[in-house]
Amino acid sequence: FGDCSRSILFLGEPGSGKTTVVREVTRLLAERFNVCIVDTSNEIAGDGDIVHPCVGFARRMMVPSLDKQGSVMIECVQNHTPEVMVIDEIGRTAEVEAARTCKQRGVRLVASAHGDLRKLIKNPKLRGLIGGVETVTLGDAQAAKEAKSTGNSSIQKLKAQRAGAPTFDIIVELRRGAHNDWRIVMDVGNAVDKVLEGLEYPAQRRTRDPLT
Numbered sequence: 001f002g003d004c005s006r007s008i009l010f011l012g013e014p015g016s017g018k019t020t021v022v023r024e025v026t027r028l029l030a031e032r033f034n035v036c037i038v039d040t041s042n043e044i045a046g047d048g049d050i051v052h053p054c055v056g057f058a059r060r061m062m063v064p065s066l067d068k069q070g071s072v073m074i075e076c077v078q079n080h081t082p083e084v085m086v087i088d089e090i091g092r093t094a095e096v097e098a099a100r101t102c103k104q105r106g107v108r109l110v111a112s113a114h115g116d117l118r119k120l121i122k123n124p125k126l127r128g129l130i131g132g133v134e135t136v137t138l139g140d141a142q143a144a145k146e147a148k149s150t151g152n153s154s155i156q157k158l159k160a161q162r163a164g165a166p167t168f169d170i171i172v173e174l175r176r177g178a179h180n181d182w183r184i185v186m187d188v189g190n191a192v193d194k195v196l197e198g199l200e201y202p203a204q205r206r207t208r209d210p211l212t
Contacts, residue, residue, distance in 0.1 A: 014176075027056040034080075034081070038072055038085060090112070128167070166189050171188055180210050
């Protein structure tokens with residue numbers, strides 16, 4: 001978390017602990033950086049007018065309605081010049097575009113979303129977070145080369161590939177009932193490329209002993 005240039009996306013199903021982890025990350029980052037929370041449902045900093053002390057020195061912007069979250073993210077960058085923006089949950093296309101805009105303006109992002117990396121790639125609304133996916137047509141020679149390199153007996157002329165740079169540099173995959181066992185993808189772009197090629201993607205597994 002000390003690397004101020006890398007944006008982190010926490011993925012998991014409901015009940016996997018995403019919001020709890022994001023809340024603690026917010027507190028830690030707020031000790032060193034100017035942190036602003038875009039609090040989707042007031043689950044990070046609480047529902048009161050005063051920000052809950054669990055987020056430390058971070059500031060909070062409430063979201064009046066879900067359809068306004070993307071515009072609140074842009075407003076946060078324009079009016080508060082944060083070094084780090086924390087978004088509780090990204091779930092709509094407008095928020096994906098807003099996140100990309102914030103990243104391009106030099107803001108580090110910490111956010112959560114539902115699913116895991118493979119599900120994110122298949123989700124047309126959210127795949128922009130990992131660079132998007134486009135379909136390209138290969139020439140005969142290139143298609144034959146691709147088939148040979150993958151050991152595929154049939155030649156495919158259409159290929160899915162990553163469209164651009166990921167908005168998030170690191171992905172942390174959380175699982176319900178396994179709060180002490182995380183999968184961390186340190187190079188999102190490379191991982192997405194591997195998935196689109198039908199391969200396993202590299203990830204670190206990190207565990208902790210809850211009794212120590």
